Amino acid sequence: MTSILEQPLDLPCGAQLPNRLCKAAMTEQIAIGNRAHEGHVRLYRAWGESGCGMLLTGNVLIDRHHLEAPGNVVIDARPDADHMAALKAWAAAGQEHGAKMWMQISHAGRQTPKLINEAPHAPSAVPLALPGGQFGKPVAMEGHDIRKVIEGFALCASVAREAGFDGVQVHGAHGYLISQFLNPRANQREDEWGGSLENRARLLLETVEAVRAAVGTDFPVGVKLNSADFQTGGFSFEECRQVVAWLSEKKIDLLEISGGNYEQPKLLGIEGLQAAEDQPVRESTKAREAFFVDYAGEVRGEASMPVMATGGFRSRVAMEEAVSAGLADMVGIGAPLCTDPRGPAKLLAGEIDRLENHSKGMRLGPGFLGPNSSIGLIKMLNALGQQAWNYLAILALSEGQDVPMRMSLLQAYNRHQKRLKQQAKALSQ
Known part of the structure; x- marks a missing residue:
């Protein structure tokens, strides 16, 4: 009997994903001089055999001065011939077994390590509340800095299409720059980019518009969004629902729901050093292995686009139940692909019932x-x-x-x- 996970998924732009499993974004941190190379080809050739219908890269940064880690790939200008060839080889490697390759594009903002930038740009000069001194004191951005970021996302997306990638995902979660603008704890601006939710969401919405204009109407554009920051006074689930409603007017093709940031790393399935603020969601979360699937289900009422839930999925039963119950259209799988790159293929073939996560x-x-x-x-x-x-x-x-x-x-x-x-x-x- 064919699993519901093996059914294709049609996207609003007209593209189709081969099945309901996605290799979720995990930062690779293997770039040399912030460039893709043969290592990316070997890595994604291996993950191309995972059985996932979609492979989502880790952070590709739009500004070399605002990295998530020094080993990130950066596209902040038109690539030269050598780097474009490497990007094309990277995309092709993931596509060898029929998967669709999407590039995740991002700006780290205040989550740029001090090793990279001691005074990174951010919505406001509010440093991360973390011990260890790994992050510097951020500098509040000027209006022209913000416009440059929007242009940077659009440029990176256009390069991704030119290099042969099948789609892009705008990273608006996990405490990176767009997520910082959404978070009232990090964004204390009093201009058109801060204050009300409409103003705090402006960077995300204008970025999506610019990316869509850069890649055209037939190219998949996705967004990764926090269900909540899980911090008192942070971006809330009710605010998430409103942002999803606004995104639904922008004709995006896939919405991934996640949560947390460096200060409250729910994305890792753990509590941070601060007390977490609970967010309203169905009681069934406690009985299910995935972290954010119920939040994904809750936002589908506002979502005109397919929704993906990532975080914690391990068993085929839980994945199938999430899709068949209408909580998510796609399931994102991350860490188990580090333990066994072919795990999901074995799951679909009935060889195993559960993925292993060694770490x-x-x-x-x-x-x-x-x-x-x-x-x-x-x-x-x-x-x-x-x-x-x-x-x-x-x-x-x-x-x-x-x-x-x-x-x-x-x-x-x-x-x-x-x-x-x-x-x-x-x-x-």
């Missing part, structure tokens, strides 16, 4: 040293170590190597931190 079983130690520690910093170190292992697994796949199954959490964390410093040093030279 989630890693921990600093037993008891209070584990991921559920009552000590906030230990909890965060566990989460960051798990993420570090995923990054190193991505690096291994990009080099044609086996993923490092025997590495400890602390080894992964230290090795990843060392690599970030080396990459940042290389960029500065």
